[in-house]
Amino acid sequence: MAKNEPIELPADSGDEYDFPVSPEALDRGQRARLIRRTRKALDLSQSEFATRFHVPVGTLRDWEQARATAPDFAVAYVRLIARHTQMVAEAVA
DSSP: OOTTSOOSBOOOTTOTTOOOBOGGGHHHHHHHHHHHHHHHHTTOOHHHHHHHHTOOHHHHHHHHTTSSOOOHHHHHHHHHHHHSHHHHHHHHO
């Protein structure tokens, strides 16, 4: 991010991996934050989360670090995981 770009969303000081985002990157940043917070709330490493919910670990890493924008279906899947963790884990086992 260039020094002159406006900041739309400051970094979360409680999350060492969070980052500030520009207006253009806001959606990607919010998706990354949702995925990362969901995984951390379940107390799972990236590898554990990826294995448990059948997501390629490299893809998960890219989404969490906002190197790639998680598609809508992935965001919906993560929201479902957050609300119904055990049900989803059983469904994909």
